Amino acid sequence: MIDLDRVSKSYEKGQPAVDEISLHVDKGEFVFVVGESGSGKSTLIRLLLKELEPTKGIITVNGHVLNTMKHKAVSKYRREVGVVFQDFRLLNDRNVYENVAFAQHVIEEPGRIVKRRVPEVLRMVGLAEKYKSKPMQLSGGEQQRVAVARAIVNRPKILLADEPTGNLDPRNSYDIMKLLDEINQQGTTVLVVTHNKDLVDQFHKRVITMRRGIISRDVEEGFYHED
Amino acid sequence: MKIRSLGYCVRQGFKNIWRNRMFSVASITTMTACILLFGMFFSVLMNVNFMIRTLEEEVGVTVLFDEGLEQEKIDEIGEKIRAMEHVTDVTYTSAEEAWENFQQEYFEGNEEYAKSFSENGENPLANSASYTVRVDEIENQNSIVTRIKRLEGVRQVNQSAGATKTLISFNSLFTYVAVAIIALLLVVSIFLIANTVNVGISVRRHEIAIMKLIGATDSFVRAPFIVEGLLLGLIGSLIPLGILFVAYDRILGWLLNRFGVLNTISGSLPSVLEVFHVLAPVGVALGLGIGLIGSIITVRRHLRV
Ligand SMILES: Nc1ncnc2c1ncn2[C@@H]1O[C@H](COP(=O)(O)OP(=O)(O)OP(=O)(O)O)[C@@H](O)[C@H]1O
Ligand SMILES: [Mg+2]
Numbered sequence: 001m002i003d004l005d006r007v008s009k010s011y012e013k014g015q016p017a018v019d020e021i022s023l024h025v026d027k028g029e030f031v032f033v034v035g036e037s038g039s040g041k042s043t044l045i046r047l048l049l050k051e052l053e054p055t056k057g058i059i060t061v062n063g064h065v066l067n068t069m070k071h072k073a074v075s076k077y078r079r080e081v082g083v084v085f086q087d088f089r090l091l092n093d094r095n096v097y098e099n100v101a102f103a104q105h106v107i108e109e110p111g112r113i114v115k116r117r118v119p120e121v122l123r124m125v126g127l128a129e130k131y132k133s134k135p136m137q138l139s140g141g142e143q144q145r146v147a148v149a150r151a152i153v154n155r156p157k158i159l160l161a162d163e164p165t166g167n168l169d170p171r172n173s174y175d176i177m178k179l180l181d182e183i184n185q186q187g188t189t190v191l192v193v194t195h196n197k198d199l200v201d202q203f204h205k206r207v208i209t210m211r212r213g214i215i216s217r218d219v220e221e222g223f224y225h226e227d
Numbered sequence: 228m229k230i231r232s233l234g235y236c237v238r239q240g241f242k243n244i245w246r247n248r249m250f251s252v253a254s255i256t257t258m259t260a261c262i263l264l265f266g267m268f269f270s271v272l273m274n275v276n277f278m279i280r281t282l283e284e285e286v287g288v289t290v291l292f293d294e295g296l297e298q299e300k301i302d303e304i305g306e307k308i309r310a311m312e313h314v315t316d317v318t319y320t321s322a323e324e325a326w327e328n329f330q331q332e333y334f335e336g337n338e339e340y341a342k343s344f345s346e347n348g349e350n351p352l353a354n355s356a357s358y359t360v361r362v363d364e365i366e367n368q369n370s371i372v373t374r375i376k377r378l379e380g381v382r383q384v385n386q387s388a389g390a391t392k393t394l395i396s397f398n399s400l401f402t403y404v405a406v407a408i409i410a411l412l413l414v415v416s417i418f419l420i421a422n423t424v425n426v427g428i429s430v431r432r433h434e435i436a437i438m439k440l441i442g443a444t445d446s447f448v449r450a451p452f453i454v455e456g457l458l459l460g461l462i463g464s465l466i467p468l469g470i471l472f473v474a475y476d477r478i479l480g481w482l483l484n485r486f487g488v489l490n491t492i493s494g495s496l497p498s499v500l501e502v503f504h505v506l507a508p509v510g511v512a513l514g515l516g517i518g519l520i521g522s523i524i525t526v527r528r529h530l531r532v
Contacts, residue, residue: 076442089437091435103441106438107441108231
């Protein structure tokens with residue numbers, strides 16, 4: 001599903017942010033990526049989104065080789081990859097329903113499909129009642145659930161999350177992680193970057209630890225470890 | 228881009244205009260000035276061209292013959308003129324017809340006065356048989372006149388194209404000035420539209436970034452801004468066309484007077500409807516063109532996806 005072959009990314013001269021990483025993630029896996037600040041986790045996510053081009057190495061996702069992908073094909077590719085960020089990135093002038101429907105309009109889904117799919121996803125993330133609220137009227141946990149709903153509404157094959165619980169209290173953090181786990185159970189490959197030790201230890205998933213641009217550790221059913 | 232997204236793009240385009248109305252108003256105003264001037268220029272040109280055409284039709288070259296020239300020779304001259312390049316029509320007026328015309332023109336209703344001119348019923352205009360020669364274009368008239376003068380038996384060649392010449396020189400001077408001003412305003416309009424659209428893009432940076440991450444195509448991201456440019460262009464052309472339509476007679480009268488083009492032409496000038504038959508589509512196309520170019524410039528520069 002995700003395949004990195006000796007991938008490097010340098011922003012400027014000097015130490016690369018990602019340094020010859022090789023990594024394989026299978027379809028349906030749930031992976032935590034942990035590591036100290038500046039170790040290259042967000043850079044990895046951005047490489048997978050084809051927001052950044054690798055300096056070296058080959059990245060293959062869903063059978064697409066990102067290095068050689070034509071500019072025109074990138075938008076279609078991104079529809080296969082949902083993404084959630086620490087800062088939610090919602091549209092504050094639009095309500096919950098509109099924020100989620102936005103993702104479907106943007107990929108030009110027909111209106112009748114949007115009308116069926118958006119309530120379905122809002123029910124799944126537990127926000128069916130609050131569909132009319134604006135983001136600023138919601139708690140952080142609720143806002144992140146809207147973001148998750150938006151990320152999965154187009155049925156991506158992969159869900160990437162860059163510190164999705166970074167701004168949430170433990171209770172909300174747990175709920176969001178539980179939600180990502182559920183999404184994973186339904187067949188979506190999930191890759192979560194996090195600093196949350198407790199959650200990583202609670203969920204018993206594969207844990208990849210990064211340090212200064214390299215993978216220092218990769219353990220199935222592992223625990224949080226920062227060496 | 229799919230057809231069903233058209234509604235979305237148009238709605239977003241309107242929203243953009245409304246969200247930064249200050250800039251929208253500025254670009255619409257400039258464009259209004261530009262197209263209003265263009266419309267005025269266009270109307271004046273159309274009228275002046277109409278006058279020139281009328282004059283060209285009315286005024287020809289009149290050829291008079293040596294006294295007592297035989298009809299045979301006159302016919303011969305007629306054939307020679309007819310054979311000349313650029314000559315479209317040659318009409319013969321005999322001395323009798325000339326006198327008839329003269330009487331009708333100057334003594335209408337008072338034929339007895341006319342009688343006093345002709346002693347014993349003789350034709351007072353005995354030597355006024357003539358050819359009226361029409362030339363395809365006024366510019367060719369001088370060379371034709373020179374050639375006719377060289378023909379044997381020709382006493383005099385009259386041409387009265389003074390008014391036409393003035394009009395033609397007016398036409399070109401007016402054109403230079405107007406084209407310069409319009410070109411300047413055109414550039415300013417494009418610049419302002421580009422700027423307005425650019426403000427719209429910066430206001431929506433956040434939204435655009437999200438759209439791209441979700442997988443919107445380039446054309447889908449760009450379309451609302453192109454629509455915004457086109458809408459501004461449309462509004463900026465409909466306003467001046469409206470103004471011109473309502474105030475056409477007044478504006479045109481003022482302009483023609485101002486530039487000393489006297490309305491001496493017999494027959495009616497083109498009506499506002501005739502002018503707008505051409506001006507309206509051209510004006511709207513110009514507005515849409517300005518809007519399109521302005522927005523494309525910005526979208527290309529600031530929406531590199
Ligand atoms: N746009 C950029 N330009 C230049 N250097 C960058 C850029 N983004 C990141 N870096 C550098 O690359 C390295 C890795 O950054 P990255 O954001 O991937 O780390 P991270 O693991 O996500 O850290 P954190 O846990 O704090 O989010 C850092 O040294 C950072 O300074
Ligand atoms: Mg990061």
